[in-house]
Every structure is written in C-alpha cells, then in structure tokens.
Amino acid sequence: MNSSQFFDLLNETDSNYLAAAHKSMTEKPARAWFRPALIAACLTLVLLAIPVGIMIGKSNNTPQVPVIDPSTSDHTVTTVAPHTTEAPKTTARPSILDIPGATVFDENDGRFETINRDPYYSGPIYDLTGAQTIAWAKRIKKENDAVLGVVKDYTSVIVPDGKAFYRITTMEITVLEDYSGIGSETIKAVYTNRYELDSNVYRPVSQYFIGDVIEPLSETTIKDFSISNDMFQEALECTRKSKETNPCASLLLLKKSEGKTLTIDEKIYNLSDYANYVLDASFEYEPQFDFFFDPSQRIAFIFRSSLIREVFMNRLAIHDSMGYLFKFEESYNLFDNRIALSFSIPKFTDHKNYEVDSIFSEMLFMGSENPTKLTINPAYQWAVTIEGVKYDIARFNVDNREAYIKIYLDLGPDFSFNLFDYNENNQYTYENVRLDIYDREGNLFCYSPLTNIQRIPGGYTHTKLN
Amino acid sequence: MNDQDIIALFEARDEQAIKECQTVYGNYCHSIALRILQNQEDAEECVADSLLRAWNTIPPEKPRSLASYLGAITRNIAYDCYRKRYRQKRGKGEIPLAFEEIENVFAASGSPDEDFDRMALAQTLNRFLATLSERDRNILLARYYFVYSVKEIAKKHGKSEKYVRVVLDRTLKKLKKYLEKENSI
Numbered sequence: 001m002n003s004s005q006f007f008d009l010l011n012e013t014d015s016n017y018l019a020a021a022h023k024s025m026t027e028k029p030a031r032a033w034f035r036p037a038l039i040a041a042c043l044t045l046v047l048l049a050i051p052v053g054i055m056i057g058k059s060n061n062t063p064q065v066p067v068i069d070p071s072t073s074d075h076t077v078t079t080v081a082p083h084t085t086e087a088p089k090t091t092a093r094p095s096i097l098d099i100p101g102a103t104v105f106d107e108n109d110g111r112f113e114t115i116n117r118d119p120y121y122s123g124p125i126y127d128l129t130g131a132q133t134i135a136w137a138k139r140i141k142k143e144n145d146a147v148l149g150v151v152k153d154y155t156s157v158i159v160p161d162g163k164a165f166y167r168i169t170t171m172e173i174t175v176l177e178d179y180s181g182i183g184s185e186t187i188k189a190v191y192t193n194r195y196e197l198d199s200n201v202y203r204p205v206s207q208y209f210i211g212d213v214i215e216p217l218s219e220t221t222i223k224d225f226s227i228s229n230d231m232f233q234e235a236l237e238c239t240r241k242s243k244e245t246n247p248c249a250s251l252l253l254l255k256k257s258e259g260k261t262l263t264i265d266e267k268i269y270n271l272s273d274y275a276n277y278v279l280d281a282s283f284e285y286e287p288q289f290d291f292f293f294d295p296s297q298r299i300a301f302i303f304r305s306s307l308i309r310e311v312f313m314n315r316l317a318i319h320d321s322m323g324y325l326f327k328f329e330e331s332y333n334l335f336d337n338r339i340a341l342s343f344s345i346p347k348f349t350d351h352k353n354y355e356v357d358s359i360f361s362e363m364l365f366m367g368s369e370n371p372t373k374l375t376i377n378p379a380y381q382w383a384v385t386i387e388g389v390k391y392d393i394a395r396f397n398v399d400n401r402e403a404y405i406k407i408y409l410d411l412g413p414d415f416s417f418n419l420f421d422y423n424e425n426n427q428y429t430y431e432n433v434r435l436d437i438y439d440r441e442g443n444l445f446c447y448s449p450l451t452n453i454q455r456i457p458g459g460y461t462h463t464k465l466n
Numbered sequence: 467m468n469d470q471d472i473i474a475l476f477e478a479r480d481e482q483a484i485k486e487c488q489t490v491y492g493n494y495c496h497s498i499a500l501r502i503l504q505n506q507e508d509a510e511e512c513v514a515d516s517l518l519r520a521w522n523t524i525p526p527e528k529p530r531s532l533a534s535y536l537g538a539i540t541r542n543i544a545y546d547c548y549r550k551r552y553r554q555k556r557g558k559g560e561i562p563l564a565f566e567e568i569e570n571v572f573a574a575s576g577s578p579d580e581d582f583d584r585m586a587l588a589q590t591l592n593r594f595l596a597t598l599s600e601r602d603r604n605i606l607l608a609r610y611y612f613v614y615s616v617k618e619i620a621k622k623h624g625k626s627e628k629y630v631r632v633v634l635d636r637t638l639k640k641l642k643k644y645l646e647k648e649n650s651i
Contacts, residue, residue: 001645003568007545010611011538012588015531017595021607022494022533025614025622 469532476524483524484517491533495540501613502544504559512547516540541611560613568610571638587645594644598637605630606637 001009467486475483495516499509516539529535548561595603605623608614609630616634620627 001572003565003572006568006572009587009591011541012591014592015534017603017607018534021604024604025608
C-alpha cells in the first residue's frame, strides 16, 4: 500500500470516528487556566496524603518516612516504612506476550508519557522488531560479540537516578542460526540507556549493552540509585493524567535488584528480593495503590509495618497480568517481620469454597507458553490434605528453583503440581488428596481434590490428576 | 433536516437536496477542500463539484452518513485537483507533508499496483481505529483525513507539536503492523 492508497482508504473511516475527530478540532479547547490549577491541587494532595514507599527488604533497620494515617480522625502523622505498589489494569484480555502500559520516557519527546498497552506499540522504546531489531542486535554483536535474533519478548524499565534515569530493556531473543551458528535457542539480553536532564528535557547520554544475562540489572551498570521527590511526583502526575485515556497507565517498572537500594529524597530503602513493581498513580481524592500481581514473575507483597495494612486495607486492589481483580481481604504476618496479603476474587461471594479449576480458569498468565500455567508466589500459605491429614507447606521446589510453586492447570482434568514436603516418610501413593490454600489466619483460599499423589524419596512429591 | 430527509430529496430528484447539503455540510466540505488545496476559489469549486457528484450518485447510492459520504467525495476531488496542479513539482500546504509522513511508514509495504480488497481493508482499518484511544484516533484522522497541520492539531489538543508527531508516527506504524498481521497488505 502506498500513501495515495492509504489516503484514499481513509474515506472508509467510520463516520462516528470522523465526527469525533472533526469535533475535536472545531470545538473550543478547555480553558487553559483550569489545567494548571488542577495539577497544582492534585500535586498538593499527593504530597500531603501519599506515603511514598517501596518494597522493603529483609533488613530490620529500614528507614521510616512520615505518613498520614487517614484511618484516624485527626490524620495522625506516624512513621512507617515505605512501600511500592502498582497495578496496571487491562480491560481486555491481551495475548500471551502482552505487557501492560507503562509510563516511560519518550526519546522523541524528551518527556515522560504513557505508552500504549499494545506490546507491539511502535515507538522509540518498544519498536524492536524488523530493521530496528537487526540494527540493535548488530550493535549488540559489535559490542559484546553477542548474537542476532528475533525479539520474542521484552520488558523495559525505568530506574530513576537523581535527575537522570536509566532505561533498561530486557529481551528474550530467539537466536537466528545464520548469524550466530548457535541454533534456535532463546537468550536474554539487556541494554541500558542513561538519560540526563538537559534544559528540562531528558537526553540520552550513554548506552550499555549486555548480552546473554539473566538478571536485568548488572553491577556494571546500575548500582544504588536515587530520585528526587519532585521527579517522582512528576512521573506520578504524568501517570495520573495518562490514566484518563489509558487505564493501563502505570508509573515505574523497577526490576529486581538484590542488594540494591533506592533513595527517595535522601531516604534510603533496601529493595527486596522480589522486586517487580509498577507504581500506579491513580490518584483521585485520595491515594489508591494497586499492586501488580504477575504470577509469571516472583512477587511478594511485603510490608514492614502493620500501619500500612491499616491505611490501605480498604483501598488495595490486586490485578493479575490479565486484569482480573483480586480483592484484598487482609494482611497477615509472615516470619521475619514481613506481612503478606490474602486475597479473594470478588466474583465468588464465598471464598472459602472455591473450586480450583473455577478460579484458575480465570487466571491466564503473562509470559507463559501455556495459558493455563500458573505460578503462585510464596505469600500464600499452602497446605496439602492427604487422607484427611493436613500438611503445611513452607517451601516449594520446582525445577530446582525455590520459593515458588508452579501449577500446570488445564481447564480439563489434567492437573499437576510439585510440592516439597518436609516429611521424609516412605514412598507411597494416596487416593484422596486435596490441595488447600490457606492464608496465615487459617482462612481457606481455595481447594482442589487431587488424586494419585506419590511421594518420592527426599520429600519431594509430585502429583497429577487424572 | 436530517440525512434521511436529505437523501429522500435526492431520491425524489428534488434539487432542494443540494441546497440542504450546502447548508448542513457546506462548511464541512469546504474546510476539507481548503486544507488540501490551500486556495479559496479552488475549494469552493471543489465543494460545488462534490455536491454535483453527490447528485449524480444518489441514488443508487444511499449513504448511511452524508457527512462521511460528502467528506470522502470532497477529499477525492480535492486531492485529484491537487495532483493535477502539482504533477511535476512538490505542492504546497499540508498534503505533501502528510504524504511524506505516510510514506515513511507505508512506502516499503507494497506497490501501487497491488490489488487490495477495499471492503476488507476498510473493515480492518476501522477495527484498528477502534483499538486506539480517542485522542490518538482523533489526532490521526485530523492529520490524514482532514489534513490539519501538526501545529493546529497540537494547539487544539493542548499538546506539543512533538507529541503530535510522535503519536502520528507511532500510530501509523501500528496501523501498518496491524494491516500486515491481518494479511491485508
């Protein structure tokens, strides 16, 4: 198709769209004075009412930030460890490789803006297919003698660093045989751009290439980073406005960085081991923090202080990567001073009696070849009832990777999972087994009848439903 | 008078139909033509030709939306007039700029001789437009259907020109990918 054909094709545009577009150009614009006033009012609310927080690591010496507790009548100011929360929302069911929208830096514009939620959104950050992929991959190859391939999946993160930030893109690349001689394997690669503020516009100043790494952050590129509260608020405000047209808008996607710290206004916070956050700035009259629950990653919702639980208990909303809402029920204390959260799915009025397949059939997950593959984070308490005897499950071992469990769930009867059992009894088979998922308070989240559980030596149990 | 009434006049071969179209859609068509042709007299002549063409085609045509129908006719006539005038040289106004932007994305997609299923393509186009945010869609159509300048669009939407250019570039690329994915091009 050439430009004339395209121009002509537009004559077939739906008349409603044409009317709306015509109206957008002929109606008087909104009064300019209102926007700055609105922005100023929202910023005021944000600065006064929002506790700025992040996920806290295991350290007991976490610095505190003052927050206003709206649950008290006089809005008592207390101190609490900060946390980060986020949740992009999707209103339509995306494909497997879809990623939610994120507020990112636009190289053309030099500013923060929200990208479209389409993962193939063609922009300076995400357009990494075709010629751009090859050009990028050639640079990779030149820099690191890496391989050339087709981008299969990618995420891009912004990591603030004072008045600058890093944009780190992690990709899964299917290697092309012709170029690498390796074969059609998939590698992960990361490249990082640093942007610095220059006359109120962010400019790229350097670029790092890292080939074939697993962790998105490298010691050679990102160490501890800091952000001013102004920059943070700017990005929040941008996201807030962006959410008017894009419900997926979310603020920052910070990839996990064990041992790293984040400084906000000179307050240093240790990042947790489970750090895949997207901050959602959906500020209306009061802050609402949404968590982004991505079961294909490893995310723990961990708070240092019970005050946070009280403040946000009634306002938390958790969405899976496909936009299904888990309603926050309560939080509870884990070992080592962490607080986990329990959720229910509002669709079911009685969350004590879910059928597993009913729940999980609604939960399709991102980044999975099998849309029914589910990864549960360890914030849930797991238990298995075997012949009437309940066994708590404290740890899971799947494919030699600890701390999460995988459940391969089909909409049909095929159901298998692995679990680790500390009980080192003999090997034997059970007929009547049920998988229960409890929160720490003993509330049953969901259960499923299982058959053919077989215990193998070493306490490792595998089961598969018929 | 609504579209159905006006179309009824066309079908009854009542010349009042043309007067009504002029009253209701005259300015609309004129603005489309003017942005393409950049000349008042030419734009007026174009609108007159458009109304004449409407008279000659309705019936049997029975458009669901007269605005769309007349807009399309006006665009086509204006564009044909533009091309005739600037056959050998680059024209003035927004048309060459808009086409340049389109060609940046679609130039490599195929040749002008390719035969596309217009109906299917139109449906694909509208499906694509449905995926866009209202703002992005309005910006795209303002630029490439109504041929507003980037500056005008930026001003009306309260955005920078750079923002509008980015949206246009991204949306065109998205459209191209969408059409390729749907095997439409």
